[in-house]
Amino acid sequence: MTKPTQLQVEAIKDGTVIDHIPAHVGIKVLKLFSMQKSNERVTVGLNLPSSALGAKDILKIENVFINEEQASKLALYAPYATVNQIEGYKVVRKLELELPSQVRGVFACPNSNCITHGEPVESQFNVVEKKDSIRLKCKYCEKVYSREVVTEL
Ligand SMILES: [Zn+2]
Numbered sequence: 001m002t003k004p005t006q007l008q009v010e011a012i013k014d015g016t017v018i019d020h021i022p023a024h025v026g027i028k029v030l031k032l033f034s035m036q037k038s039n040e041r042v043t044v045g046l047n048l049p050s051s052a053l054g055a056k057d058i059l060k061i062e063n064v065f066i067n068e069e070q071a072s073k074l075a076l077y078a079p080y081a082t083v084n085q086i087e088g089y090k091v092v093r094k095l096e097l098e099l100p101s102q103v104r105g106v107f108a109c110p111n112s113n114c115i116t117h118g119e120p121v122e123s124q125f126n127v128v129e130k131k132d133s134i135r136l137k138c139k140y141c142e143k144v145y146s147r148e149v150v151t152e153l
């Protein structure tokens with residue numbers, strides 16, 4: 001099977017390619033990694049045609065390699081994204097995305113009465129996987145939210 005979509009965004013020499021991000025999530029992933037503040041060259045492809053997703057976003061970040069912790073945060077936004085590490089225009093490593101069991105300090109609790117809003121407390125969620133859906137349970141107010149609700153904020 002040929003993959004013509006791979007040529008929709010120019011190849012990079014060294015860095016990270018995050019592919020198969022659901023459409024409209026690419027910008028959030030950029031912010032998650034503070035890439036919009038980076039001085040490295042970042043190529044963003046939005047709403048590219050994808051046979052699997054219908055439309056997808058793709059990010060290519062030069063000279064930046066994301067670590068396991070960042071990959072587990074990415075898994076919350078885009079569980080089916082693929083992360084390729086590129087060196088000398090070749091894929092040298094594929095990072096497996098694994099859902100973290102906990103996520104701290106990334107997302108705000110959607111419950112406005114939650115103690116994490118009034119106090120200098122770092123947000124913390126337990127990640128619960130049920131059938132096809134991923135849910136996050138706030139450690140403090142114990143409310144459970146779908147992944148989409150929490151990552152939308
Ligand atoms: Zn809460």
